[in-house]
Amino acid sequence: MIEVQNLTKRYGDTVAVDRLSFTVRPGQVTGFLGPNGAGKSTTMRMMLGLDRPAAGRVLINGRPYDRLTEPLRWVGALLEATAVHRGRRAQDHLRWLARSNRIPKTRVREVLAMVGLESVARKRTKGFSLGMSQRLGIAAALLGDPPVLLFDEPLNGLDPEGIVWIRNLMKRLAAEGRTVFVSSHLMNEMALTADHLVVIGRGRLLADTTVAQFVAAHTRSFVRIRTPEPERMRDVLIAAGVTVAQAADGALEADGTDAATIGEIAAARRLIVHEVSTQTASLEEAFMRLTGDVVDYRAGYGAGGPQW
Ligand SMILES: Nc1ncnc2c1ncn2[C@@H]1O[C@H](COP(=O)(O)OP(=O)(O)OP(=O)(O)O)[C@@H](O)[C@H]1O
Numbered sequence: 001m002i003e004v005q006n007l008t009k010r011y012g013d014t015v016a017v018d019r020l021s022f023t024v025r026p027g028q029v030t031g032f033l034g035p036n037g038a039g040k041s042t043t044m045r046m047m048l049g050l051d052r053p054a055a056g057r058v059l060i061n062g063r064p065y066d067r068l069t070e071p072l073r074w075v076g077a078l079l080e081a082t083a084v085h086r087g088r089r090a091q092d093h094l095r096w097l098a099r100s101n102r103i104p105k106t107r108v109r110e111v112l113a114m115v116g117l118e119s120v121a122r123k124r125t126k127g128f129s130l131g132m133s134q135r136l137g138i139a140a141a142l143l144g145d146p147p148v149l150l151f152d153e154p155l156n157g158l159d160p161e162g163i164v165w166i167r168n169l170m171k172r173l174a175a176e177g178r179t180v181f182v183s184s185h186l187m188n189e190m191a192l193t194a195d196h197l198v199v200i201g202r203g204r205l206l207a208d209t210t211v212a213q214f215v216a217a218h219t220r221s222f223v224r225i226r227t228p229e230p231e232r233m234r235d236v237l238i239a240a241g242v243t244v245a246q247a248a249d250g251a252l253e254a255d256g257t258d259a260a261t262i263g264e265i266a267a268a269r270r271l272i273v274h275e276v277s278t279q280t281a282s283l284e285e286a287f288m289r290l291t292g293d294v295v296d297y298r299a300g301y302g303a304g305g306p307q308w
Pocket of ligand 1: 011014015016034035036037038039040041042043
């Protein structure tokens with residue numbers, strides 16, 4: 001579990017993280033979303049003791065990072081700019097990390113196999129592609145078999161096969177009961193991978209909810225109806241108390257109801273329907289809608305402006 005409590009970080013006049021509080025729970029993948037500059041990387045760096053907060057704290061399984069002995073056994077992390085000594089061989093990099101955390105040398109082979117880098121274990125990392133470097137960073141994160149894992153933009157530089165691989169890896173790690181916290185700009189991927197979302201904007205919490213609830217709260221879902229008798233259908237639906245509008249292509253869009261109800265109303269009136277489908281927006285649309293509001297707030301920020 002990761003507990004973020006009233007966390008604040010300033011860089012000069014910039015408030016990068018602003019009284020942020022949330023809890024990341026084990027057994028699920030939690031996506032960490034926010035527009036550029038929202039404070040995601042800064043938050044993750046504070047989780048790992050790499051940046052010192054101006055106020056507040058982060059607890060990893062009940063303890064601040066600097067109180068964890070052999071921290072790789074408690075939390076594994078892939079940060080955007082994970083530093084690897086470029087002249088070092090992949091296995092030597094991992095052996096050095098393992099030794100510093102009293103992790104047995106045999107674990108190095110295991111994690112290299114887990115990330116598919118066995119064949120280049122003895123290669124120097126300066127020849128590695130971005131995707132290979134990401135895999136090496138993930139191997140390092142897994143080295144201590146930690147209960148908590150942080151990934152900052154782990155999909156950067158990965159090809160489609162690599163993206164599917166990491167999606168499955170994160171799900172598996174969560175299914176094993178670990179806490180998996182991952183930031184990404186790739187909304188479609190997050191929709192497929194994450195169970196829960198923490199969304200921030202300008203360093204503040206905007207949402208802490210499940211993916212499904214987030215999409216439902218920030219988008220409109222409606223039933224689309226195509227029929228050769230749109231006028232009659234509209235009259236029947238209005239008479240049944242359904243709010244209905246006509247789309248540009250002639251289809252009807254009914255709000256505040258579901259496809260089963262529409263189907264039953266149509267059948268009762270012997271109306272022909274060619275389509276009755278539930279239309280739900282994507283995570284990307286929900287995210288744009290929520291964070292678009294943040295940008296609007298920013299533009300209109302004045303005396304007595306919104307305190308979100
Ligand atoms: N070392 C630093 N010095 C000064 N300002 C910084 C520093 N690191 C971050 N910031 C500022 O803090 C804010 C939050 O940045 P951060 O990198 O945490 O956001 P982010 O959500 O990770 O963004 P992105 O999605 O672009 O990676 C930004 O305004 C950024 O310019």
